[in-house]
Amino acid sequence: MQKRNLRIAVSKGSLFNDAVELLGQAGLDTTGLANPGRHLIISNPGVDFIIVRPTDAPVFTTYGGADCGICGKDTLVEARLNVMEMVDLKFGYCRFVVAEPADMPGAAEASYEKLGVLRVATKYPRITQSFYEEAGVQVDIIKMHGNIELAPLVGMADRIVDITATGTTLRENNLRVVDEVLASTARFIANPASVRTDSRVRELAAKLEELTRDREVTMS
Amino acid sequence: MIPRTPRGFRDVLPTEAAWRKTITQAVSTQFGLWGYLPLETPAIELADVIGMASSLGKDSLQAHAAAEAPFRFFDSDSNLVALRPDVTIPVARVAATRLRDEKGPFRFYYAQPVFAERESTYGQEREFTQLGVECIGKGGYVADAEVLCVLFEALQAAGLSTFTVAIGTVGVLNALVRQASDSPEWHDRILQAFHKSDLVGIDLLTKEEGVKPAYGDAIARLARIRGGKEAFGACAELVAPLGCESDLEQLQRTYELVEENTHMGTLMVDFSIVSSFDYYTGLVFKAYAPEVPASLASGGRYDTTMAAFGRNEPAAGFALGLERVLAALEAQGATPPDVGPEQVVSDDDPKLMFAKAAQLRAQGVRVVLGGE
Numbered sequence: 001m002q003k004r005n006l007r008i009a010v011s012k013g014s015l016f017n018d019a020v021e022l023l024g025q026a027g028l029d030t031t032g033l034a035n036p037g038r039h040l041i042i043s044n045p046g047v048d049f050i051i052v053r054p055t056d057a058p059v060f061t062t063y064g065g066a067d068c069g070i071c072g073k074d075t076l077v078e079a080r081l082n083v084m085e086m087v088d089l090k091f092g093y094c095r096f097v098v099a100e101p102a103d104m105p106g107a108a109e110a111s112y113e114k115l116g117v118l119r120v121a122t123k124y125p126r127i128t129q130s131f132y133e134e135a136g137v138q139v140d141i142i143k144m145h146g147n148i149e150l151a152p153l154v155g156m157a158d159r160i161v162d163i164t165a166t167g168t169t170l171r172e173n174n175l176r177v178v179d180e181v182l183a184s185t186a187r188f189i190a191n192p193a194s195v196r197t198d199s200r201v202r203e204l205a206a207k208l209e210e211l212t213r214d215r216e217v218t219m220s
Numbered sequence: 221m222i223p224r225t226p227r228g229f230r231d232v233l234p235t236e237a238a239w240r241k242t243i244t245q246a247v248s249t250q251f252g253l254w255g256y257l258p259l260e261t262p263a264i265e266l267a268d269v270i271g272m273a274s275s276l277g278k279d280s281l282q283a284h285a286a287a288e289a290p291f292r293f294f295d296s297d298s299n300l301v302a303l304r305p306d307v308t309i310p311v312a313r314v315a316a317t318r319l320r321d322e323k324g325p326f327r328f329y330y331a332q333p334v335f336a337e338r339e340s341t342y343g344q345e346r347e348f349t350q351l352g353v354e355c356i357g358k359g360g361y362v363a364d365a366e367v368l369c370v371l372f373e374a375l376q377a378a379g380l381s382t383f384t385v386a387i388g389t390v391g392v393l394n395a396l397v398r399q400a401s402d403s404p405e406w407h408d409r410i411l412q413a414f415h416k417s418d419l420v421g422i423d424l425l426t427k428e429e430g431v432k433p434a435y436g437d438a439i440a441r442l443a444r445i446r447g448g449k450e451a452f453g454a455c456a457e458l459v460a461p462l463g464c465e466s467d468l469e470q471l472q473r474t475y476e477l478v479e480e481n482t483h484m485g486t487l488m489v490d491f492s493i494v495s496s497f498d499y500y501t502g503l504v505f506k507a508y509a510p511e512v513p514a515s516l517a518s519g520g521r522y523d524t525t526m527a528a529f530g531r532n533e534p535a536a537g538f539a540l541g542l543e544r545v546l547a548a549l550e551a552q553g554a555t556p557p558d559v560g561p562e563q564v565v566s567d568d569d570p571k572l573m574f575a576k577a578a579q580l581r582a583q584g585v586r587v588v589l590g591g592e
Binding site (some may be wrong): 052062063064158196198 | 386506509513515516
């Protein structure tokens with residue numbers, strides 16, 4: 001029986017270029033992948049690359065839309081889906097941090113003192129909830145979809161939980177980091193059934209492991 | 221309102237229902253041929269009974285609540301009850317209570333729907349059907365191999381030709397984890413990482429301060445060992461110098477016995493197989509088909525669960541998901557069973573019509589009564 005092409009979900013955005021380069025180094029035919037234009041699926045001999053939003057890579061991998069994929073640890077923690085986290089690819093380093101307006105020190109504490117609850121804006125409600133649960137702090141989470149930095153500036157939230165690589169965006173918006181939540185890098189993920197039934201997935205994981213084992217962690 | 225079913229619950233129309241019935245019968249017959257007897261348990265259990273078998277307790281229930289939890293509610297007696305989330309725990313309860321005075325071993329099979337509360341965005345059913353067996357009162361590798369052979373034959377009886385059964389053991393892992401560190405908190409975290417199949421997290425945890433490097437390294441490499449018989453060599457090399465090989469030997473014997481006695485499907489060793497249920501104590505396994513993104517079946521040995529109900533005996537079993545087996549069959553090109561032709565019987569005299577129809581039914585013909 002002719003096997004169908006291996007399907008790999010590749011996150012577009014900041015991880016994309018490093019991911020494409022690494023997949024090429026692993027011996028996959030990445031022709032046309034670097035500049036896909038409007039194409040969402042790049043089909044080459046033996047492999048289909050599915051170009052997805054970073055948060056959707058675990059979704060495709062869990063539900064069998066892809067056998068495996070590349071996405072950030074951050075999206076994995078937030079998605080809480082049933083994928084196997086196979087290899088740390090060491091690129092796309094970023095941190096989850098808690099930040100507040102730099103010129104209002106003590107304001108968040110005062111608000112917490114008064115209300116007994118902290119208002120936190122974020123794109124990552126689950127990560128935020130579990131971080132504050134472990135810290136024993138009551139939070140009201142405001143889920144946003146972008147430009148989280150705005151929320152404390154307009155008084156909508158006391159603090160934000162967001163991702164930062166260099167901290168530039170935070171500084172430009174006059175926010176300062178007050179806590180570290182977790183660090184993230186790109187991961188090679190795989191569907192549990194694919195790992196057990198498809199040797200190509202196991203071989204790709206081993207190859208990626210070998211390629212990245214001695215690398216230093218980098219930003220993308 | 222527009223009448224509908226609750227999310228995740230659905231009606232099954234005749235073509236599919238007939239197919240499900242055929243598979244259930246074929247699999248149940250196979251269970252029966254291995255000496256397993258049918259058992260039925262109630263759809264609803266006391267929530268406390270379900271909780272008794274979980275060693276992780278309440279915290280883990282909360283941790284899993286986001287994705288999956290038992291379906292719970294209060295009945296009119298103000299008891300907190302749960303729709304059965306699996307059948308293993310109810311069967312263990314039966315063996316430990318109503319069969320308290322009977323001598324085992326017991327071999328039971330079941331075919332029952334089970335229920336799970338899931339978030340609306342997970343796109344999964346909340347009611348599904350499990351076909352499974354429990355072998356209570358027998359331990360050791362022979363009983364392990366028996367349960368696995370039953371699984372192979374059940375999948376084959378269902379009509380599947382291509383499937384993989386991956387087996388592992390939590391015994392080796394537990395032994396390594398206990399010796400790697402004295403911190404119970406670290407034990408929890410490393411086992412959680414195995415539960416989540418987070419191999420990167422396992423690597424990081426094994427390199428933490430206070431973890432004995434030799435054991436840490438062995439745990440990290442163990443998670444990546446998978447393959448055929450040769451995987452045992454790789455694993456033995458890893459754990460023998462550390463004195464953790466007792467469970468490994470048992471798994472290898474199981475593997476050899478199963479391999480000799482099965483003729484279809486693929487058997488593989490995979491030490492990253494750790495079920496999301498935390499009651500397994502030795503053998504653990506899952507079955508997969510290449511066409512279905514989730515496991516078709518899962519099971520293992522749960523030697524301490526019976527003790528939680530007051531009957532200290534070893535036990536092992538598995539459940540296969542009827543819906544997933546059906547999905548795999550369809551993807552592998554199987555078609556629904558032919559229910560056979562039906563014959564319309566008509567007569568102006570209803571008495572004669574009934575008599576004719578009875579004659580035909582006696583010959584095994586499907587008849588439909590005609591007329592207005």
